Each structure stands twice: as C-alpha cells, then as structure tokens.
Amino acid sequence: MRSTLYALAAWPLAAQALEFLDDNKNVEEGGIMRYSLTAAKGARSKHLHRRQDTAELQSQETGYFYSIELEIGTPPQAVSVNFDTGSSELWVNPECSKATDPAFCQSFGRYNASKTFVDTKADGGIKYGTGYVDFVYGYDYVQLGSSRISQQLFGVATDSEFASIGILGAGPNLSGWTSSYPLVIDNLAKQGFINSRAFSLDIRGLDSDRGSVIYGGIDTKKFSGPLVKRPIIPAASSPDGYTRYWIYMDGMTITTEDGSHVEIFNKPNGQPVLLDSGYTVSTLPSSIFTKILAAFPMAHIEASSGDYLVPCDIIDTPGSVNFQFGDATVSVDYKDFIWQQPDLGICKLGVSQDDDFPVLGDTFLRAAYVVFDWDNQNIHVAKNEDCGTHLIPIGKGADAVPSGLKGDCAAAGQTTTSAVQTTSAAASTSARVSTSAAATTTSVAITTTAPATSGLKATTSSHRFANGTVTYSVPHGRTTVISEISSAAATQLDTTTAPASGTTAAPTYTSTFTTTNVYTITSCPPSVTNCPVGHVTTEVVTAYTTWCP
Numbered sequence: 001m002r003s004t005l006y007a008l009a010a011w012p013l014a015a016q017a018l019e020f021l022d023d024n025k026n027v028e029e030g031g032i033m034r035y036s037l038t039a040a041k042g043a044r045s046k047h048l049h050r051r052q053d054t055a056e057l058q059s060q061e062t063g064y065f066y067s068i069e070l071e072i073g074t075p076p077q078a079v080s081v082n083f084d085t086g087s088s089e090l091w092v093n094p095e096c097s098k099a100t101d102p103a104f105c106q107s108f109g110r111y112n113a114s115k116t117f118v119d120t121k122a123d124g125g126i127k128y129g130t131g132y133v134d135f136v137y138g139y140d141y142v143q144l145g146s147s148r149i150s151q152q153l154f155g156v157a158t159d160s161e162f163a164s165i166g167i168l169g170a171g172p173n174l175s176g177w178t179s180s181y182p183l184v185i186d187n188l189a190k191q192g193f194i195n196s197r198a199f200s201l202d203i204r205g206l207d208s209d210r211g212s213v214i215y216g217g218i219d220t221k222k223f224s225g226p227l228v229k230r231p232i233i234p235a236a237s238s239p240d241g242y243t244r245y246w247i248y249m250d251g252m253t254i255t256t257e258d259g260s261h262v263e264i265f266n267k268p269n270g271q272p273v274l275l276d277s278g279y280t281v282s283t284l285p286s287s288i289f290t291k292i293l294a295a296f297p298m299a300h301i302e303a304s305s306g307d308y309l310v311p312c313d314i315i316d317t318p319g320s321v322n323f324q325f326g327d328a329t330v331s332v333d334y335k336d337f338i339w340q341q342p343d344l345g346i347c348k349l350g351v352s353q354d355d356d357f358p359v360l361g362d363t364f365l366r367a368a369y370v371v372f373d374w375d376n377q378n379i380h381v382a383k384n385e386d387c388g389t390h391l392i393p394i395g396k397g398a399d400a401v402p403s404g405l406k407g408d409c410a411a412a413g414q415t416t417t418s419a420v421q422t423t424s425a426a427a428s429t430s431a432r433v434s435t436s437a438a439a440t441t442t443s444v445a446i447t448t449t450a451p452a453t454s455g456l457k458a459t460t461s462s463h464r465f466a467n468g469t470v471t472y473s474v475p476h477g478r479t480t481v482i483s484e485i486s487s488a489a490a491t492q493l494d495t496t497t498a499p500a501s502g503t504t505a506a507p508t509y510t511s512t513f514t515t516t517n518v519y520t521i522t523s524c525p526p527s528v529t530n531c532p533v534g535h536v537t538t539e540v541v542t543a544y545t546t547w548c549p
Contacts, residue, residue, distance in 0.1 A: 026145040031195045031393040032217035033147055033188070037066045037083060037203055054067040066203050066211060066277060066362075068168060071143040072154075073114025079166065080108040083213060085201065085245055085372070087169030089126060090142070090184055091135050091155035094163035107163040111156065117142050122503065124155055131162030142184065144215075149187045170199065170213075170277075170372070174242040175237070177374060184324045185374065197374035198401065201382055203277060205336045205366045210386055223369035223407035228328040233272055234378045239357060245275045245372065245417035247379050250358075252288065254295040257317035264296045265287055266324075272358060274369060275379065279361025281339055283354035292321070292351055299349055307339075309522070312347040314338060321350075321443035323364060325381045333369040339363065341392035373401050385409035520546055 027034040058214055068082045072092065079092050081483065096105035118139040125134040135155030142152040173179040182190060189197045194216025202222050204211035218227075233246035234408075249271045252264035273284075284292070293299060297310040307330070316336040323330045337350040349362030371380035373394070382400055387409035394400050 023319050027360070028145050028147055028193075030195075032391050033144060033193060034212055034217065034219070034391065035068055035144055035214075037067055037068055037211035037213055038080075038209075039204070058282035065165070067108070067165065068144075068333055070168070070211065072111045073091050074116040076141070076143055077111050077114070078109045079111050080167040081168040082278070083170060083201075084167050084276075084278040085170045086274070086278040087126070087167050087177065088171050088173045088183055089124075089155060089167065089169045090152070091133060091157060092128070093135075093157040094133065095157060095160040096168060098159075098364070099164040100160045100162055101164060107166045109407040112534040114140055120153075123158075129161075131160065133160040133331050134158050134162055143278070145194050147188075149184065149191060149193075152184065152187055152291075164496050165511070166485045170201075171245060172243045172374065173243070173338065176243050188467070195394060196396045196400050198372060200369065200371045201277065202369050203362065203365050204384070204386075205333075207335075208386075214391070217391050217393050218401070218405070219391050220372060220405070221388040221408045222384055222386060224385045224409040225329075225382055225407055226383045227325060227369070227371065227380045227405045227407065228326040228399070229401070230379050230381060232324055232379055239272055239274075245379060246382075247275065247325070249325060251322060252292075253293065253322045253324075255318075255322060257314075257334075258296065258321045259318075262291075264291045264295075274348075274359045275365065276359050276361055276363055279359045280363075281348070282351045282363050283357060283359045283360045284351055285355045285358055286353050288414045289351060289353040293349070296349060302346075302348070307352060308349040310338060310347050312338075312340065312345075313341075315340065315347065323360070323368075328381050328389065330364065330368045330383050331383065332364060336366040337363050369407070371401055376400060380405075382407055383411065389446065390515070 026036065055175040065082050068081050068083045069078060070092075071078050081090070081092060092111045094105055096102045099105035100235040120137045120139070122137045123134065124137055125132060126500055133155075135157045137153055137155055139151050139153055157163075168184065170185070173183070179186065185197050185199065188194050196216070198216065199223075200212075200214040200218050202210075202212055202214075202219070230247040233248065235241055235243045238244065238246040248269040250268050251270065254264060269286070271288065288389045293308065296308070296314075297308045298314070299309070302333040304308050315333055315338050319334045321334075321337045323332070332350075339348040339350050341347065343451060367384055369382045371394075373380065375396075376398060378401070383409065390408055392402075397442065499546040
C-alpha cells in the first residue's frame, strides 16, 4: 500500500531442508517461520490506485485483502492485520465507528489494556489515497505464532477514517534499508528468530486457502522453474525516488482464450514496477495499458470510476496475462487477474493506467512466488504452484537465497512420467505408472552417539509422518526405528529422558529415512505389446542425515 508518513520521531545459507506436514499450518523451526495468510473479502484500508477516490471506496466494499494474525501485549491479545509489502509500519486498532463497515472492523480483534505496554508519548500517522490513521507509538511484545518479539515499537490508533483493519508493513522505510527504529523484520533477525532479513510471500488465488508468508525461509514445493533474482532498483533511480520494492520487468504477453499470444512489450529491464500487496489491481503506463486493453475488446469504461468493465464469464475462459522476469514467466489466469465484484454483479479489468506509479498488485501476486531479500536488496521471482511442502532456511551473506534455486513443481499444464522396469513372462518393458498413496510407507532409523563422558543418557526428539507426529527417546549408542504407526504404538514411544546434570557435550544424530513406494502400471507407449496393465512393482528409497546440534 502506497502511503505517506508524517510526524515520526527518530528512535535512538540455505541449510538442510526441513520436511513438515503439508497442512499449511504455522511452522517455527530451524530459523524458519511460516504463517498462513487469510484472504478476506470486504472493507479494508488497502487502496486501489492513486487519484481514483470513487473506485477506492468501491474497493473498500468489494475487494479482497490478505491478513495475518498477531498476539500483542500481556496477556496476549489476538489481532488480525493486513500484510502489506507497500508499507513499513505496524499499527493496530482502527476507529471502527468511522470504518466503511464497523461490524467487519470489530471482527479483527482489538488491542486493549496490556501490563507491558510502554507509551512513548510520540505521535505518528499515515495518509492513504482515501482515509488516514493517527496513532501513538508504544513498545510491547508482538507475537507471531509462538515467536514472541520483545520491545517492538508500533502504533496504536487514536483516530482513523475508512480503515477497517490495522497493517503489518512488510516493506522498507522510505528513506532506506535501515530504519530509525527496528521494524518487525529487523527484530526477527536481531532477536535470533531468523538468520537474515528475508521472507517469502505466496498469497495464492482467491479460491485457495494455502497462502502463506515465510520469514527466513523458502518452500521449494510452492513454485516451478527458476527463482530469478532481480536487483531492487536504488531509490535514486526509482520512479518516485524512494526506497521500495522496485524491480525491472522484461516483458508481457497475453494468451487469449483461443490460445493465441499477444505481445505487449519485450525489452530487458524495460519497465520498472513496484511489488505491492496493498494494491487491489495493478497499474501500468499508457504505452503498455493501451495494448493490454486492445487484447480485451469487450472491455468498456465505467464512467464513475474510470475502470474498465469486462463480462464476468471471462473468468471461466482459459486465457492468461503473462509477466516476464528473465527466465521466469508468471502467468496469471483470467480468474485471478479480473477483479470480481459479485455483490455488484460486475467484473473489472485487473489493471489500470498510471504513467507515474507502475505497480504489480494482487492481480499479479496471486500467481507469483516472491522472495524479498532485504540484506542483499534483491527480489526473487517465480511462478507459484503447489505440489506439497519442502522448506529450506534462508541463510546469511551474499548467497543467502541460493543461486540457481529451482522449484520442485512441474509448471501448470505439464505432466511427468516415471519409467520403471518390470519383469514378466515377456521381456522387460518401460511403462507409465501411478503411485498409490495408501501403499506408501515411511520409516526412520535414528542412531545417537555422544562421548562417554558427556553424561547424556538419552535424547528426546520427534518426527512428523503423514498420520501424525511421533515423539521418542533414543538411548545413546542405540538405534530406534519408527514408522507410520498407530496411536497406541506411538504412545509406547512417547517417552522423555532428560540429560544428566552437568552435561556439556552434545550428541550426534544419524537418521536413516526409508520410503517404500508401490507403483501400479496404468498404460504403456504404443510401441509396447502385451502391456502388463495392473502389474505392481516396489521401489525402496533410503536417505541418511547426520545432525550435530
């Protein structure tokens, strides 16, 4: 969300990947903090684009925004806030009596009396395209999941207009990458929750509940193709002269419903754009916008807002708008690119014209996987997909986000075929196979070792399987094997043995992961005669991991 701050006082590695259940729940482990984002429909303080107050008011009532839940103060009080890459401030408690929908505003929770709040007596505020917020700065605990940030400075609103939800700003301070006081991401790194100031954003389409933000980590099963690095444009060279998430886009095309391709522009580093999750739609200069408009001949202008209306049945067609960043192409399906307003019975083109402030908003980000690396001032872009969960931590230094990192997913519309050798009365053949999830099992053998003088008797740990988490105790020098097991068996393994007092040496964990996959042949290439459809074959995969804590 583009904003103007005023009256703000100055205040003095990719490591081994971690596997988790694919349930999009919060994860806090190994320098990774994953939190789900919720797409909410209704009034909020995001703006559509500049200078269109009427359209912004409509957006307050019909748009979508993405929220994240925090717990603030003592005792912790749950407050949902809008996750916004176009702002840097955290503030809460909008004046609901002045919101476009007071009841909706109240539903996001309130931050009230806290035993640990410290009022700084310093005032601040933000002006938006429509509306404003005034607040007083204070310090308190701010908790994401179970990670509790101490002494976080944020704003508690004293007055606001049109705003229905507070904001967690995820962007840099307009004056530079070092703020006059620690922002949330600064404190997450400074207080040891993450390795460096970096996070991944994956907001997803409107029909998905799988959106998330990952502080300090990347999920390689949430995108396809290369994660392309784009240097953030320095403030002095940016369109507005401020520090924001400005990067260069290399091209655009539109794939129409009949499968033809319309080139909008093609020029390396040809168009600076701001990645801003606070924008409902995108904005692009007239030279690009007019070509996009020509690809939607059914679009016609709405006099009251200046937006372009399109028939709502376009969302059911197979077209897409494609954005090029180096070797990465982010293709946005029409259903995610069109701004749908079902309550009003209308649909709008997901882009508008702005020659001064080009933005790729939610109508782009719904199809993108984006990593924001503050410390190296880079943004990494890929096409989002969803083929499971595979988290890796972001490290420190110049290669904190690994160079050449590629997603584990196949691009949408692509299929992969596994070939296995089968034996029967006929000669061996190559065939297409399917995997039955019910026939897949996993076991883990854990061996622990420690110096004889360490005093360690056993180590307690846990492992997640598809059917739950098993906690177990492994005596040193012994091996324990666990598998996907029943709750009764899990109870037998759920024991805890604490280290002996005076322990100084740490154990070494050696884990053996054994996965058994059962494949069933479903079809063969035309060249194969006597296809053994229904034939079953088994694959055993063994992997080893050693961990020295």
